Structures are given as structure tokens and as C-alpha cells.
Amino acid sequence: MTAVVKSICNAMERIAPLKLAEKWDNVGLLLEAPTPRANSRRILLTIDLTTAVAEEALKSPTSFIVSYHPTIFKPLSSVTLANPLQASLLKCAAAGISVYSPHTALDSVWGGINDWLANGISKPMNGADAEDFGEVTILGEELEDGFGGSGRLVTLPNPVSMKEIEYRIKSHLKLEHIQVAYPPGQDPETHSVSTIGICAGSGGSMLLGTPADVYFTGEMSHHEVLAAIATGHNVVLCGHTNTERGYLPTLAEKLKAQLHGTASEVKSTDGELAMTLLLMEVVVSKEDKHPLQIV
Structure with missing residues (x-):
């Protein structure tokens, strides 16, 4: 795990400790990109990692997604491009984007x-x-x-x-x-x-x-x-x-504060990591929407 990914995960853990999640839930770092995305300092917050949200992340300088609902919930027998949700995960991993889910831990805290x-x-x-x-x-x-x-x-x-x-x-x-x-x-x-x-x-x-x-x-x-x-x-x-969706701006502010606090702590020992965390942009997805409409 890279220092940046670890720092974001630790920040989310302080906001919503994973031990608070329901026993049936699947929370934490669900997708770790093998190679971090270069020159990308955006964290994208969403309720669901839909195809539209994944495309939004891929078209923007996003390196990390916090998806409130788990993108992987039940065990997967395969991961292929034929499945649209799995395809989004594969594309994110290939692009260097990691995905984290807090779900019921964020409800309970x-x-x-x-x-x-x-x-x-x-x-x-x-x-x-x-x-x-x-x-x-x-x-x-x-x-x-x-x-x-x-x-x-x-x-x-x-x-x-x-x-x-x-x-x-x-x-x-x-x-x-x-x-x-x-x-x-x-x-x-x-x-x-x-x-x-x-x-x-x-x-x-x-x-x-x-x-x-x-x-x-x-x-x-x-x-x-x-x-x-x-x-x-x-x-x-x-x-x-x-x-759930209306809470995302509050989560964005909490995450920014945690990252800035981490940057202050590591500044004397790792100036590059501190600068990266200070420059991280936390953004709420514009493509994340309720799937049903009233017509």
C-alpha cells in the first residue's frame, strides 16, 4: 500500500472506525490499484460507484474513490469486462484509482x-x-x-x-x-x-x-x-x-481536515507526503444520483 493510499484509509478510519460496521457488511479498502495514478490528487466521494461515476473519475484527475456503498459485496467468482460494475473496477485499477467503502460504519458513528x-x-x-x-x-x-x-x-x-x-x-x-x-x-x-x-x-x-x-x-x-x-x-x-447523499459534503470537510492533520504530523519526516496530502482535492461526484425518478 502506498503512503498516500494508507494515509487516506487511516483518515477514513478516524472518521468512521470500521469496527462500527455491521457484521454482514463489507467495508474498508476494496480495490487497491497496483500503480498509483500519476499527477492525480483528487478524491471523489460518491454513494454508489455506478458506470457514470466511474467514467467521471476516469475523465478527471482522480486517484481515490470513497464509495459509501461497497462496490464488492458478495464473493466474486470472476472479474470480467462483460459485467458493467466489474468493468468499472477493472478500469479504475488499470488507471491507478483505488476504492474505499465506509458504509454502515459511517451510519453508526x-x-x-x-x-x-x-x-x-x-x-x-x-x-x-x-x-x-x-x-x-x-x-x-x-x-x-x-x-x-x-x-x-x-x-x-x-x-x-x-x-x-x-x-x-x-x-x-x-x-x-x-x-x-x-x-x-x-x-x-x-x-x-x-x-x-x-x-x-x-x-x-x-x-x-x-x-x-x-x-x-x-x-x-x-x-x-x-x-x-x-x-x-x-x-x-x-x-x-x-x-445518505446529502451527507457527502460533510464527509468531504471531515476528510480534508483529517488529511491536513496528517500532513502536519508527517511534515518533518516526509515532506513529499505532507505536500501531497495538503494538495489533495476532495470532491463530491456530480454523476452520483438516485437511480429512480418520479415521472
């Missing part, structure tokens, strides 16, 4: 995606005082050393209507439309809620049965939604990656 979602709905949109902010706690099992957990529970100081929660979510995620399910007989204009359970991505299996008035996630199965409303819970679904 304090200050990660779940906290970003929680912060967006725990405060009123009218700039109220700090005491009006909701309390954010871990939902589910607390992970090692208190670094975080699989979900978050927002407890509001004062109940608000479901319509207010929907407004906050759409404003925070910059969405015009979301999917909502209400328990039978409930009026969202007048019904008040005070606790919101949160899980980025697909949260049905984690949220069901938890003590929250509202389940807020990207997607749930049909039967999970039915089970939730049958037991008196509201459901808000925003599209899997819509609950």
Missing part, C-alpha cells in the same frame, strides 16, 4: 449519517432557541466504546404535528416528495408526535418494534410498512440513497 438525519429534524425550521432542539440518543444496541449505534431516536421537547415532521424532512433532504404511511384514522394535520426513530438507507428490520411515534428511513418492504402502521407508528420513506 457519532457525527455520521444517522446523526446528520437526526439533526435535520430535531430542530424547528424557524430558528428557535436551543432549548427547543430535540434530544438525540442511540436507537438499538450501543456499539463498542460508545462510538455510536445502528440508529438514532430523536425526542422532541414539545410534540409537533406529523405535517411539521414531513416539512422538516423534505427541507433537510431537499426533496419535493416523500412517501408517508399513517395508522388508520389518523389526521396528519392534527396528530402530534414527539419521538422519531431514524435509520439511513433500509431501516425496516431495525426500526420495527422500537419505541418511536415515527419511523424515518429510506425504504421499507411492503409488509414492514403494514406492520408499522398496524401497531400505531407513522412511516416516512424518502428513497434509499436520498437519506
